[in-house]
Amino acid sequence: MLGCGGLALHTLVLDVQTEFSVCMGVQETVWLEGKVAVVTGAASGIGRATAERFAQEGAKVVLGDVDHALGEGVASGIRALGYEAQFVKTDVSVESDVAALIETAEHSYGRLDTIFNNAGIEQPVTPSDQVSAELFDRVIGINLKGTFYGCKHAIGALRRSGGGTIVNNSSVSAFANVGGNVSYAASKGAVMSLTRVLALELAAENIRVNAICPGVIDTSMNRRNLDRSSDKPAVEKRWMAATPLGRMGPPEEVAQTVLYLASSMSSFTTGIGLLIDGGRVAT
Numbered sequence: 001m002l003g004c005g006g007l008a009l010h011t012l013v014l015d016v017q018t019e020f021s022v023c024m025g026v027q028e029t030v031w032l033e034g035k036v037a038v039v040t041g042a043a044s045g046i047g048r049a050t051a052e053r054f055a056q057e058g059a060k061v062v063l064g065d066v067d068h069a070l071g072e073g074v075a076s077g078i079r080a081l082g083y084e085a086q087f088v089k090t091d092v093s094v095e096s097d098v099a100a101l102i103e104t105a106e107h108s109y110g111r112l113d114t115i116f117n118n119a120g121i122e123q124p125v126t127p128s129d130q131v132s133a134e135l136f137d138r139v140i141g142i143n144l145k146g147t148f149y150g151c152k153h154a155i156g157a158l159r160r161s162g163g164g165t166i167v168n169n170s171s172v173s174a175f176a177n178v179g180g181n182v183s184y185a186a187s188k189g190a191v192m193s194l195t196r197v198l199a200l201e202l203a204a205e206n207i208r209v210n211a212i213c214p215g216v217i218d219t220s221m222n223r224r225n226l227d228r229s230s231d232k233p234a235v236e237k238r239w240m241a242a243t244p245l246g247r248m249g250p251p252e253e254v255a256q257t258v259l260y261l262a263s264s265m266s267s268f269t270t271g272i273g274l275l276i277d278g279g280r281v282a283t
């Protein structure tokens, strides 16, 4: 929490609204009071942190993931804290699963206000001429088509709510890359393009569509990436060298950025990819 005199622009962080409330002596505001949110890939990492943060901020959250046991565990953990959450087993590469996830939100809670299309997988580092069609299709099927299905099926529900927000999880890989990552980078670049197109299509209907572009975040995805490498310290060193802030981002720091884009605090922002990359693209 900032000190009451410390609201300089460069220190703008996402609890600024709470800070303002405290300074003004008024009750703390929550960012998503009365809202209904869907989060895909919510069983782990960035999705989990975001589902938990959305719930703390007043949203009723519907979590989707292929991992039933982990997803149920996250939802029941949220409920144990006194918030509203339910889990729906969802493979985002299957259009009917995504449609059913969004229908559950509307059916259970009467509306949809925001969706975070987050589910995604990595491509194990592979030279591009050795990437099989199956691997390419799988990464595109989850990362790109899964995001498209989430957007497509949310649109009607958001319209019925009179507007809302879509946040897609792209990546710093849409802007900066190393080799060996062709299907992943292609999927995340396409998520950025898709985000811009939908932002234009939906602006007049008060539906804002943005993406986040995380750098190196401390999640299972990167732990798997490290485990596959023959020289973990060298990989970690390379990641740190490419990140001016000199550390991995925890998923909670990504979640607060998603919260900003999902909430009315970003009300004049649509069609952007917001980097959360510790400065990597600035280099």
Ligand SMILES: NC(=O)c1ccc[n+]([C@@H]2O[C@H](COP(=O)([O-])OP(=O)(O)OC[C@H]3O[C@@H](n4cnc5c(N)ncnc54)[C@H](O)[C@@H]3O)[C@@H](O)[C@H]2O)c1
Pocket: 040, 041, 042, 043, 044, 045, 046, 047, 064, 065, 066, 067, 090, 091, 092, 093, 118, 119, 120, 121, 122, 142, 143, 169, 170, 171, 172, 213, 214, 215, 216, 217, 218, 219, 220, 221, 222
């Ligand atoms: N970790 C990073 O450094 C980083 C950086 C940029 C972008 N991202 C993106 O963030 C998103 C979340 O990744 P994470 O780092 O939290 O990884 P993670 O592996 O911790 O979480 C991914 C979640 O997605 C779920 N999932 C996988 N396939 C699915 C499918 N077909 N349908 C539904 N759910 C599925 C997994 O079960 C898991 O719970 C991904 O889209 C990833 O590309 C991550």
